[in-house]
Amino acid sequence: MSKKYKIAVIRVATLDDEKRLNLHGKLIEKYFPDLITKSYCIHDQYDGVHDDTSHVIATEKIVTLVKQIKHEYDGIAISCAGDPAVEILKKEIDIPVIGAGHSVASFSLNFGEKIGVLGIRHEAPEKIVKILGDKLVKSIKPEKVNNTNDLLTDEGRASVIEAAHEIQKSGAVAIILACTGMSTIGIAKFLNEKLQIPIIDPVYSEALVMNSLCKYKNIF
Secondary structure (H helix, E strand, O other): OOEEEEEEEEEEEOOOOHHHHHHHHHHHHOOOOOOEEEEEEEEOOOOOOOOOOHHHHHHHHHHHHHEEEEHHHHHHEEEEOOOHHHHHHHHHHOEEEEHHHHHHHHOOOOOOOOEEEOOOOOOOOHHHHHHHHHHHEEEOEEEEOHHHHHHHHHHHHHHHHHHHHHHHHHOHHHHHEEEEEEHOHHEEEHHHHHHOEEEOHHHHHHHHHHHHHHHHHHHO
């Protein structure tokens, strides 16, 4: 019987609905059954992380939350492509701490040399830009999407699809979804079929990295 790992999933939007709160954790468990998740969210941040100000505010809240719960888990997944608090926590706690941004950007390099980014900010998250370097060919924020909640609307979804087509036309051989809210609406599979190039899901990517880190630590 394989070893199970307890993972805390930190959502960066305030979610009062338990099903929505647990959605990323359930996806992680589906992708990698050895990971057992419990989900948390930060308080009073209903629009999530969508600009520099919300990123800074979220970082402080995440650090406080994680320090309270860290002793209960084998790893911490910050389920946000902006990776708020990740670098701070890596220096302060002794279990794996990963973010969706670093995870999805690193994974994307397996797909080719020209990577597009589709997110909810006018500029791609800093960590993703740093990892991709000159392999980043185009980054787009969908016109009708200004925060994670906009992805739940018909207009927001249509705008994401339109932006993905535009990125593909730029020559990208794969597209990073630079917002975990896009995992929430399950759009990666749909876009993969429509565009026929890899659409790289951030929650899958963070799950992949977390699974690997936990098993690496156990083996070595």
